[in-house]
Amino acid sequence: MYYREIRYSRTKGAVMGKVKVKIIDTEQEWIVEISAPTSIKDILEKIGLSPEEYIVSKNGEVVPEDEEVSDGDTIILYPVVSGG
Amino acid sequence: MVNCSFCGRRAVYVSRALGKAYCKKHFLEYFDKKVRRTIRKYKMFSEKETIIVAVSGGKDSLALLHYLVKLSKRVPGWTIKALLIDEGIKGYREIAIQDFLRVVRELGVEYRIVRFKDEFGYTLDEIIEIGRRKGLPYHPCSYCGVFRRYLLNKAAREMGGTVLATAHNLDDVIQTYLMNIIKNSWEKIVRLGPVSGVAGHPRFVRKVKPFYEILEKESALYAVLNNLYPKFVECPYAQQSMRWYLRKYINKLEEMYPGTKYSMLRSLLRIISLLEDKADKILEGEIRSCRICGEPASHELCRACTYRLELGIMDEQGNIITNKLESK
Ligand SMILES: [Zn+2]
Ligand SMILES: [Zn+2]
Numbered sequence: 001m002y003y004r005e006i007r008y009s010r011t012k013g014a015v016m017g018k019v020k021v022k023i024i025d026t027e028q029e030w031i032v033e034i035s036a037p038t039s040i041k042d043i044l045e046k047i048g049l050s051p052e053e054y055i056v057s058k059n060g061e062v063v064p065e066d067e068e069v070s071d072g073d074t075i076i077l078y079p080v081v082s083g084g
Numbered sequence: 085m086v087n088c089s090f091c092g093r094r095a096v097y098v099s100r101a102l103g104k105a106y107c108k109k110h111f112l113e114y115f116d117k118k119v120r121r122t123i124r125k126y127k128m129f130s131e132k133e134t135i136i137v138a139v140s141g142g143k144d145s146l147a148l149l150h151y152l153v154k155l156s157k158r159v160p161g162w163t164i165k166a167l168l169i170d171e172g173i174k175g176y177r178e179i180a181i182q183d184f185l186r187v188v189r190e191l192g193v194e195y196r197i198v199r200f201k202d203e204f205g206y207t208l209d210e211i212i213e214i215g216r217r218k219g220l221p222y223h224p225c226s227y228c229g230v231f232r233r234y235l236l237n238k239a240a241r242e243m244g245g246t247v248l249a250t251a252h253n254l255d256d257v258i259q260t261y262l263m264n265i266i267k268n269s270w271e272k273i274v275r276l277g278p279v280s281g282v283a284g285h286p287r288f289v290r291k292v293k294p295f296y297e298i299l300e301k302e303s304a305l306y307a308v309l310n311n312l313y314p315k316f317v318e319c320p321y322a323q324q325s326m327r328w329y330l331r332k333y334i335n336k337l338e339e340m341y342p343g344t345k346y347s348m349l350r351s352l353l354r355i356i357s358l359l360e361d362k363a364d365k366i367l368e369g370e371i372r373s374c375r376i377c378g379e380p381a382s383h384e385l386c387r388a389c390t391y392r393l394e395l396g397i398m399d400e401q402g403n404i405i406t407n408k409l410e411s412k
Contacts, residue, residue, distance in 0.1 A: 025316035052301065052335035055308050062308060064086050064098040064105065079316055080143075080304035081331060 017071020019043060023054075024078050040075060041065040053081050097305055100342035108309055115306055119151060119294055126278040128292040129247060132161035136245035136289070138236050139166045139188075139195075141180030143307035143314055144251035146187050148295060150312055152249060153191045166195040167239055167248075169232050172207025176317050183314035198239045200231060205404035206397055212321075214395050214408050224321035227391060234388035238379060240289045252293045255300035258348040259330045266326070274359045276352060285371045285380040299345060376402045 021030040021043065030047050040058070041051045044065065051065040054077040058067060069075065086095040088107035095105040106114055123129060137152055139145040149166055156162040166188050170177055181197070188195045201207050206214070208231070212224050240248040257276060264272045280291040295303055307313045322328055337344045373379070374386035376398075385393070392398035397408055 023316075050332070050335050050339065052338055055301065055304050057308075061094075062096040062108075062305070064095050066086050066098055078304060078308055078313055079318075080301045081318075 019069045019071070019073045019075060021047065021075045021077065024076055034069065034071075037068050037070075039066055039068050043069065043075070044077075049077070054079055096309070097302070101338075101346055111305065112309065115298070115302060116151075118297055120155075122278065122297045123292075123294055126292070126296070128249075128279060128294060129159075129162070131159065133246045134163045134165065134244050136165050136167050136240040136243055136248045138240075138248060138250045139168050139184055140251075141168065141177075141182075141184040141314060142251075143312065144253055144295065144300070144303045146183065146312040146314060147303045147307045147310070148249060148251040149187065149193065150191065150310055151306070152294070153193060164193055165243055165245070166193050167236065167243065168195065168197045169235050169239075170197055170199040170201075171228055171232065172200050172209055173319060173321070174207075174209055176319055179315055179317050187312060196239060196243055198235050200235075203235055204231065204392065204397060205406055206408065210409055211395060211397070214397065218395065220394060222391075223325060225325050225327070228321070230387045230391055234379065234386065237287070237289050241287060245289055247290045247292055249292050249294055251295055251303070253295040253298045253300050253303050254345055254349055255331065255334070257293070257296060258334065258345060258352065259327050261348065261352045262330050262334070263326055270359060273352070274356055274363065277356050285373070287373075287378065288371070288380045297349070376400065 015033045016035050017033070019032045019034060019038075021032060022028065032043050032047065034043075040056050040063070044051050044054070054065075056063055056065050056067070057076045057078070058069065058073055060076075086098060086105050087093065088095050088110050089104045090110045091107060093107040093109075096108050097106045097111045098104070099106070129135065135152060135156070137145070137149045139149050149164075153164050156164050166184075168181065168184050170181065184195075184197075199207075200211070204211070208224070208228055211227050211231075215222055215227065236248060236250075261273060261276055264270070264276070278293050278296040304313070334345065334348075372381050372384070374381040374389050375384050376389045377386060379386050379388070381387075381389075383390075389398070389402075393400070395408075397405055399405060
């Protein structure tokens with residue numbers, strides 16, 4: 001049912017680093033290239049996900065989506081939209 | 085790093101609607117205060133209750149069970165029991181049951197599992213297939229909703245429950261509100277309050293929603309912070325339902341206009357209080373007993389029996405008709 005999806009996304013300007021984004025328990029995964037300090041919210045918007053719909057953990061710690069990311073960070077998303 | 089508005093430690097949550105950031109400790113405090121306020125404000129529980137918690141194995145209901153078990157340690161007159169309805173959705177339900185069992189065992193809570201297959205003779209998957217072959221016009225979620233509610237009420241009563249607590253959160257409630265506006269179903273909107281009206285029927289168990297003012301995101305975060313977050317599997321029938329689209333739109337609105345969800349809840353509470361004055365015009369008469377099964381019904385038959393007759397999986401005497409799928 002789930003597919004492996006590694007998408008690359010880049011902002012304008014020189015690449016400053018790469019951030020990995022994964023949705024927990026699925027095969028959905030993205031590598032996002034960033035060129036300036038970026039918040040998790042911006043990254044989610046860039047890959048078409050709504051920050052309202054996920055709890056975010058950065059390198060194993062739960063953080064608000066306003067948190068900034070830097071090179072090498074891993075973001076795990078916990079969907080809040082599953083029922084019951 | 086985002087800092088907690090109360091103690092300056094690393095934040096785990098930001099409420100844009102309230103303009104505050106919370107660390108783990110202060111988030112859990114905020115969550116607890118909010119739920120206790122809801123329980124008090126709507127007089128959900130008295131000092132002595134057998135509270136049956138409807139648990140699906142999803143994060144919201146695991147969070148509710150965990151929360152109420154912890155709260156019950158401070159209230160000697162409360163007994164908490166968990167109830168899971170196994171509708172039989174292949175590839176989904178088996179996984180959610182594992183998370184359910186893990187949590188009830190950790191919490192040491194008495195529980196019961198009630199299966200569609202045992203009660204109706206068929207799993208939800210089979211019921212949907214029968215409905216499809218018969219050309220019945222119902223969405224999978226309609227069968228599921230009607231049969232689940234039916235069994236929750238029946239099993240909660242059989243377990244000695246004085247009240248049934250469900251994990252419906254603010255997001256669920258306002259989605260249902262919008263759906264019923266679209267469908268012009270005001271009689272359903274009147275019943276969308278935090279406590280279901282005291283229906284004068286001996287088989288009716290009172291229903292309460294302690295997470296009525298909790299956002300879906302907050303209950304998910306509570307689950308993550310307490311190691312309750314279950315293995316993520318989405319119900320295969322959930323997509324493409326009207327609810328699924330509404331949820332997307334409401335989330336988009338909340339992002340653009342923080343506070344939209346709280347505002348919609350206030351709108352709902354206001355309309356319920358206005359509609360209650362006209363209850364006789366909106367509700368379909370008194371609550372009766374279903375002619376076949378005796379459970380509460382608003383017509384001669386309850387919804388569950390109506391569906392079962394339409395599907396041809398039960399006869400007029402209430403007996404299960406088996407092998408409906410083999411004889412095409
Ligand atoms: Zn704090
Ligand atoms: Zn009936």
